[in-house]
Amino acid sequence: SKSIEWSIYFCVLNYMFNHSRKIRPAFYGDPSSLRRRFFLCGVAHAIFMPFLLFFVSLHFFMSNIYDWRSTKEYLGPREWSAIAKWKFRELNELNHLFERRMEPSYKSASAYLEMFSKPSPLAVAVGRILVFVSGSLGTLLLVFAAINDAILLHVKVGNWNLLWYAGVLGASFSIGKALLPKSNNPYYCRSRRNMMNDMSVELEKVASHTHFLPDSWRGKGWDDKTKKEFSAMFQY
Template identity: 30%
Template sequence: MRLMRKENYLIGMLNKGVLAFPLSTWVPGAGPTFKLGPDGMQHRLILTKTLEWTLNWCILQSMFDRKFCIRGDFISNPRTLKNRLMVVGLAMLLLSPFLVIFMVVYLFLRHAEQFYNHPSTASSRRWSNLAKWMFREFNEVDHLFKHRINSSVMHASEYLKQFPSPIISIIAKFISFVSGGFAAVLIIIAFLEESLLEGHIFGRNLFWYAAVFGTITAISRAAVTDEILVLDPEGAMSIVVQHTHYMPKRWRGKENTETVRIEFETLFQVSSLVPIFVLPVI
């Protein structure tokens, strides 16, 4: 399909490991290991949103002619592409602080209503931009892919719940207990005498503290392990695979191991703005 040619090329670049770089696990946005280099360094896939924009501007928008065929000068003159990538990389480095501000405003406007009604979503995970392109199939139209990938988010969260952390759960319970207690006291005060909430402590009225403690309680409760949870990593992963259509051979039979969990988390990440600064380095 000509309409999907650019998307297909990007999917192919990931499948062939073109976007695999020697990166450490701590690098924000770094995905699963694709191969090992001659020096033993792990080459990890990475495709942040800013990197996707750069590839689109520098390569995909300029490599095709009007008939969607690859232009001859694009192949015969690689220096032009190299210079273009260097210029865009330098520009992205200079624009990184402004991009962070833009992304903060964008994320706030996009998720403000959701966070207001469901504060626990502040710590929720989502598929990374890399994961979305890895899961996408050739010639798959956008709306069908979004339906498939959105249906998998809940099941992906259920898979990660198969690896509970007792320490984090205990800390989250303590924070939830303390903040919930303060919130309950403020609610009782509101029932007894609403005007008391207009009082100020450290320059803030009690309404503000009630909102803060309520938000902290909701977020901390999301980190508490369900005591009646039945652990079945294999079953949880199988449901995820039904939607993502992604199951590497190295994962098969090892769904209950920490290695698979860690690699899975590189694709199912907590939203972060740090990867914006990674692009110029790449």
């Protein structure tokens, strides 16, 4: 995490080099000082952890509420881990150039991992039923509202008026849409595809941005081991 990364910088790197960019003799000659700095960082983390947890949770919710609504990514968008960025970054590459090079890689990396997520046929069937039924009944209620909006308020079916049913149908429609696969899902496209080859091609497309493609990944984008190693670098 960023807090651990900051702690390492503060405890180790800030005290390792002098103004001449040489290792200070006191750094490796006084291990008790390093131990003391780690202890102070641990105490600071313990004290501020409740406040940091609240702030991070609030920031995560406010930053990703639109993505939850539009893309149904309930765990938030994936990001390259700090270790992955260290591997991808080239020697003496400036930060803004690195970020510009990495920007297109997020879309390609997400597309690669989506190729492994085959939707459940049962979930797709349930989603289509919910969308069809709730959409049809919702359209009927919309027609009633266009004729006379008082119908939704005063006409009751059971113990609830039609406006309550309109809300239930809207929620059912949203749930059904969430269960349906995306339009670009490779498992539900009309043309037949060679998924194993497409996975390797998509992985190479990611590598064209990251400049990182180990020999064990070449031509094995379909392999579960490759997918696990890739997912460890591209995390929620």
